[in-house]
Amino acid sequence: MSRNVTVADIAREAGVSMMTVSRVINHKGEVSAATRQRVQKVIDRLNYRPSGIARSLATNHSGTIGLMIPDVSNPFFAAVARGAEHVAGAEGYNIFLCNTEEDPQRELAVLHSLEEKRVDGVVVFSRLETRQLVGLLKQQPASVLINRQTSKNNNDHAIGTVRLDDVLGGQLVTRHLLDRGHRRIGFLAGPPTSHSGQARAKGYLQTMTAAGFPPDPLWVHNCAPTVEGGLASARDLLRLQPTLTALFCFNDLVAVGALQACVELGRAVPHDLAIAGYDDIPLAALVTPPLTTCRTPRYELGAQAVQLLLNRIRGCNEPCEEVVLQPELIIRASAP
Amino acid sequence: MSRNVTVADIAREAGVSMMTVSRVINHKGEVSAATRQRVQKVIDRLNYRPSGIARSLATNHSGTIGLMIPDVSNPFFAAVARGAEHVAGAEGYNIFLCNTEEDPQRELAVLHSLEEKRVDGVVVFSRLETRQLVGLLKQQPASVLINRQTSKNNNDHAIGTVRLDDVLGGQLVTRHLLDRGHRRIGFLAGPPTSHSGQARAKGYLQTMTAAGFPPDPLWVHNCAPTVEGGLASARDLLRLQPTLTALFCFNDLVAVGALQACVELGRAVPHDLAIAGYDDIPLAALVTPPLTTCRTPRYELGAQAVQLLLNRIRGCNEPCEEVVLQPELIIRASAP
DNA sequence: CTGTTAGCGCGTTCAT
DNA sequence: ATGAACGCGCTAACAG
Numbered sequence: 226m227s228r229n230v231t232v233a234d235i236a237r238e239a240g241v242s243m244m245t246v247s248r249v250i251n252h253k254g255e256v257s258a259a260t261r262q263r264v265q266k267v268i269d270r271l272n273y274r275p276s277g278i279a280r281s282l283a284t285n286h287s288g289t290i291g292l293m294i295p296d297v298s299n300p301f302f303a304a305v306a307r308g309a310e311h312v313a314g315a316e317g318y319n320i321f322l323c324n325t326e327e328d329p330q331r332e333l334a335v336l337h338s339l340e341e342k343r344v345d346g347v348v349v350f351s352r353l354e355t356r357q358l359v360g361l362l363k364q365q366p367a368s369v370l371i372n373r374q375t376s377k378n379n380n381d382h383a384i385g386t387v388r389l390d391d392v393l394g395g396q397l398v399t400r401h402l403l404d405r406g407h408r409r410i411g412f413l414a415g416p417p418t419s420h421s422g423q424a425r426a427k428g429y430l431q432t433m434t435a436a437g438f439p440p441d442p443l444w445v446h447n448c449a450p451t452v453e454g455g456l457a458s459a460r461d462l463l464r465l466q467p468t469l470t471a472l473f474c475f476n477d478l479v480a481v482g483a484l485q486a487c488v489e490l491g492r493a494v495p496h497d498l499a500i501a502g503y504d505d506i507p508l509a510a511l512v513t514p515p516l517t518t519c520r521t522p523r524y525e526l527g528a529q530a531v532q533l534l535l536n537r538i539r540g541c542n543e544p545c546e547e548v549v550l551q552p553e554l555i556i557r558a559s560a561p
Numbered sequence: 562m563s564r565n566v567t568v569a570d571i572a573r574e575a576g577v578s579m580m581t582v583s584r585v586i587n588h589k590g591e592v593s594a595a596t597r598q599r600v601q602k603v604i605d606r607l608n609y610r611p612s613g614i615a616r617s618l619a620t621n622h623s624g625t626i627g628l629m630i631p632d633v634s635n636p637f638f639a640a641v642a643r644g645a646e647h648v649a650g651a652e653g654y655n656i657f658l659c660n661t662e663e664d665p666q667r668e669l670a671v672l673h674s675l676e677e678k679r680v681d682g683v684v685v686f687s688r689l690e691t692r693q694l695v696g697l698l699k700q701q702p703a704s705v706l707i708n709r710q711t712s713k714n715n716n717d718h719a720i721g722t723v724r725l726d727d728v729l730g731g732q733l734v735t736r737h738l739l740d741r742g743h744r745r746i747g748f749l750a751g752p753p754t755s756h757s758g759q760a761r762a763k764g765y766l767q768t769m770t771a772a773g774f775p776p777d778p779l780w781v782h783n784c785a786p787t788v789e790g791g792l793a794s795a796r797d798l799l800r801l802q803p804t805l806t807a808l809f810c811f812n813d814l815v816a817v818g819a820l821q822a823c824v825e826l827g828r829a830v831p832h833d834l835a836i837a838g839y840d841d842i843p844l845a846a847l848v849t850p851p852l853t854t855c856r857t858p859r860y861e862l863g864a865q866a867v868q869l870l871l872n873r874i875r876g877c878n879e880p881c882e883e884v885v886l887q888p889e890l891i892i893r894a895s896a897p
Numbered sequence: 898c899t900g901t902t903a904g905c906g907c908g909t910t911c912a913t
Numbered sequence: 914a915t916g917a918a919c920g921c922g923c924t925a926a927c928a929g
Contacts, residue, residue, distance in 0.1 A: 231922055242900045247924060255898055272700075277677040278623060279922030281614045282905045289678070292658075297633055298643040298860075307634040310660050314671075319678055322628070322658035324646050335650075341613040342625070342655055364608070452847065481847055511788065511817055513849045524634075567906055578916045583908065591914055615906030618921045 230273045239267040250275055281343065290534060291339035291347040292527075293323045293332065294371075300506050301523055302350070305371065308527030309348055316535055318345070329353060336361050345538050348530045352418070359384065367537040369530045373420055385537060387530040387548040391421045394519045394552035395428020398473050398501050401517070401554055403436050405561070407471040407499060411444040413458050413483065415475030419450070422475055425503065429473060441466075448482075450475055455482020463490055463498070470498065471560065477502035477509045480516050484559070499560035514558035522550045566609045575603040586611055617679065626870060627675035627683040628863075629659045629668065630707075636842050637859055638686070641707065644863030645684055652871055654681070665689060672697050681874050684866045688754075695720065703873040705866045709756060721873060723866040723884040727757045730855045730888035731764020734809050734837050737853070737890055739772050741897070743807040743835060747780040749794050749819065751811030755786070758811055761839065765809060777802075784818075786811055791818020799826055799834070806834065807896065813838035813845045816852050820895070835896035850894035858886045 232250075236243045241260060248254045249264045256264075267273075281287040292309050294302040306322065313320045321344060323335040332353055339347055346367035351358050362368040362384055369385040402410050412429050415422035426445070433440045444466055448458030455474060459482060463469065474480035480502030484494060492498050494514055502509055505520035529548050568586075572579045577596060584592050585600045592600075603609075617623040628645050630638040642658065649656045657680060659671040668689055675683055682703035687694050698704040698720055705721040738746050748765050751758035762781070769776045780802055784794035791810060795818060799805065810816035816838030820830060828834050830850055838845055841856035865884050 229922090232924095233922080243923080244900060245898090248899090251924085253924095257898060260899085274673075274676045274700075276618075276679055276922055278614060278617045278679045279905090280924075282612075282618050282907090283922080283924040285905070287614060289657075296643065297646070298636070298639045300634070300636065300639070303634045303636070303639040306658065307632065307660060310633070310658055314659070314667075317674075319657045319659070319674060321625075321655045322642065322646055323650070323655070324643060331650075337610075338653075338655060340610045343612060343614045364610075508844050508847065511844060512847060565906090569906080579907080580909095580916060581914085584915090587908085589908095593914060596914085612906055615921090616908075618923090619906080619908040621921075 229276070230271045232275070234271065235264065235267050235273055238271065239264045287343045287345055288317060289319050289321060289342065289344045290531065291321045291323060291335075291342070291344040291349075291365075293325060293335050293339075293347060293349045293351065295327045295350065295352070296324050297322065301504060301521075304523035305350070305527035305530075308524035308529075309531045310527075311524075312528045312531040312535075316531075318531075318535070325351075327352060333361070336365070340364055346534045348527070348534055367534055369534045369537070371526060371530050383537065383546070385530075385533045385546055385548075387526055387533060387550065389421070389521050389526065390549050390551055391424030392428040392431075394503065394521070395425035395473075396432045397428075397552065397554045398425075398503070398517075398519050399429045399432040400436075401556065402471045402473065402499060402501065402560060403432065403438070405499070408438050409444070409466075409469045410440065410471045410473055411446075411462055411466060411469040412440070413455060413462065413472060413474045413479050414445055414447050415450045415479065417447050419475075425473075425475065444469060448475065448479055450479060452478045452482040452485070455479030456485045457482070459483035459486035460489065463487075463492070472498060472500045474500065474502050476504050477506045477516055477518055480518070480559070481508065481512055484512060484514075484516075495558065495560055501560045505555050509555075510557065517557045517560035518555050520553040520555050522552070525550055565612070566607045568611070570607065571600065571603050571609055574607065575600045623679045623681055624653060625655050625657060625678065625680045626867065627657045627659060627671075627678070627680040627685075627701075629661060629671050629675075629683060629685045629687065631663045631686065631688070632660050633658065637840065637857075640859035641686070641863035641866075644860035644865075645867045646863075647860075648864045648867040648871075652867075654867075654871070656867075661688075663688060669697070672701070676700055682870045684863070684870055703870055705870045705873070707862060707866050719873065719882070721866075721869045721882055721884075723862055723869060723886065725757070725857050725862065726885050726887055727760030728764040728767075730839065730857070731761035731809075732768045733764075733888065733890045734761075734839070734853075734855050735765045735768040736772075737892065738807045738809065738835060738837065738896060739768065739774070741835070744774050745780070745802075745805045746776065746807045746809055747782075747798055747802060747805040748776070749791060749798065749808060749810045749815050750781055750783050751786045751815065753783050755811075761811070780805060784811065784815055786815060788814045788818040788821070791815030792821050793818070795819035795822035796825065799823075799828070808834060808836045810836065810838050812840050813842045813852055813854055816854070816895070817844065817848055820848060820850075820852075831894065831896050837896045841891050845891075846893065853893045853896035854891050856889045856891050858888070861886055 232243045235246045325331045350371040372388045448454040502516040502518040505518045509516040568579045661667045686707040708724045784790040838852040838854040841854045845852040
């Protein structure tokens with residue numbers, strides 16, 4: 226492969242200075258239409274591509290964004306990534322995709338590598354402890370946290386946040402079940418460490434209590450956020466608490482596991498037990514019976530995160546430091 | 562944010578030349594243990610991060626790879642992306658994620674932007690016509706095509722390929738159905754433009770014919786590669802060809818649609834009709850009945866693609882220009 | 898409207 | 914084992 230064409234080549238070939246070529250490329254400053262055309266012609270003829278690397282070095286601005294998530298092959302994060310990429314692409318930015326696999330060590334390594342790549346900012350879904358995370362993000366020129374509440378005292382570092390209103394989601398689902406006459410509602414809460422799970426639990430507890438039916442703590446079990454986790458945990462809970470009439474599950478996968486448990490135990494859904502999931506992943510509508518669930522705007526989560534980040538990068542530090550996205554109740558046959 | 566720390570700062574602070582600092586960072590050349598430690602101490606104290614940008618400009622080597630796919634939120638490509646990112650990360654490379662949304666214009670724009678970013682290579686899943694695609698990839702320092710056969714006459718441009726053996730997959734599924742006594746096997750072929758669909762059709766036709774049961778062309782219908790597409794197309798096919806005893810579907814989503822059609826038509830699966838899907842997406846094991854399908858090593862597809870690309874980038878142009886990955890038959894209740 | 902000068906932060910020569 | 918000078922390709926800040 227021959228040496229790359231540079232501004233110098235274009236300038237020489239077109240009989241102008243490098244500066245003029247630069248102006249043509251960047252549509253900046255005034256250039257006479259005549260020279261502009263002449264230069265553009267040479268650029269096209271030589272198939273010239275300006276070096277983003279050199280430009281970045283000169284402008285101190287790379288046109289790249291880092292996206293750190295646990296795992297793209299998780300449908301939730303895949304949608305986030307798609308939203309993020311779409312907005313970034315439309316605004317002329319490229320996205321570095323970084324999976325952490327839930328590993329704190331990888332989180333550190335990723336953030337580190339992103340620093341070296343001199344990204345203009347990062348969008349991050351992290352499991353790190355807040356204190357440490359804030360310290361790391363302070364090293365980045367700009368950052369937005371996904372689905373995680375920043376403590377107010379940290380907003381001096383101007384970390385943006387985009388999150389789902391999981392408390393509301395928990396309320397919506399619980400209220401729906403209450404409205405349909407359920408009083409003994411179990412809760413498969415997901416991993417104890419999940420911020421989302423805690424918020425949904427809060428919505429569940431609040432709503433039950435406000436309605437005058439405070440739930441028995443024994444109706445709440447933690448579980449892995451997977452089909453297997455849901456199956457195992459539902460099996461236990463339904464045996465220990467056979468009088469429950471409804472089950473609110475941490476997410477749709479857990480709900481699918483609960484469905485399987487019901488098959489095992491010979492309990493008809495929704496007749497013997499109503500089941501609600503969370504997220505509305507595509508699978509939710511395809512299982513038997515289709516799941517009542519709470520749709521989370523995942524694509525929007527990524528899209529808005531990048532939008533907020535770009536605002537910050539561009540200096541418009543609007544009042545809007547925290548974006549909260551609303552979930553939507555989706556009623557299907559598993560809890561009609 | 563204060564000005565970034567540079568080699569110069571470290572050098573001054575440590576009382577050595579920039580060159581020595583550089584040697585310490587890159588573990589190159591001989592540096593006395595004493596000075597190495599002294600320099601390292603300053604680096605740590607100032608929390609110095611070498612600028613990848615400047616380094617790239619100097620070395621003509623960016624440590625980045627472009628990944629162009631239609632859509633990360635498609636589980637197939639999400640798995641590919643994960644495999645790609647994993648290998649890249651392990652080798653110290655970062656990945657630019659680029660979605661094309663099946664839009665040729667976006668493909669051009671993406672490849673263009675990747676050129677400007679001076680990626681060291683690209684991994685590409687493209688819908689572009691071969692001639693044009695090869696022309697574009699020739700501009701990149703290295704490239705690997707996913708799931709697409711390069712015509713032999715183009716291998717002078719050294720475009721690598723990693724693909725699934727879809728013909729074999731078609732054979733495996735068809736043979737399984739034949740083995741279970743099915744003779745009248747329908748085929749929902751997916752979109753007519755799909756390379757994969759054509760290959761699977763080939764496997765199906767070959768196997769049926771070789772077994773002495775050449776299929777009636779009327780048993781083959783095209784369809785959109787979605788649940789809705791499968792539902793509509795299965796509905797039609799099963800009405801027109803009520804004597805079919807088995808259905809081989811383009812992918813698992815289509816197969817789920819076919820399952821729904823069977824519910825509508827009152828045909829029990831697998832008793833009245835056996836159904837096989839393709840891909841083994843997570844959903845496949847969760848529907849009722851669970852789907853017999855053909856597992857495609859999607860993660861491996863991305864992982865091997867990046868591995869091959871890195872080999873090329875590093876100059877080891879091994880004989881292995883084309884990697885073919887084998888699918889695996891997964892037998893479940895929909896076609897036991 | 899156009900050109901000149903001077904770096905951006907690093908690695909690669911060559912010296913020492 | 915260490916250092917000085919130069920260049921990677923481009924743009925910001927000034928001229929003219």
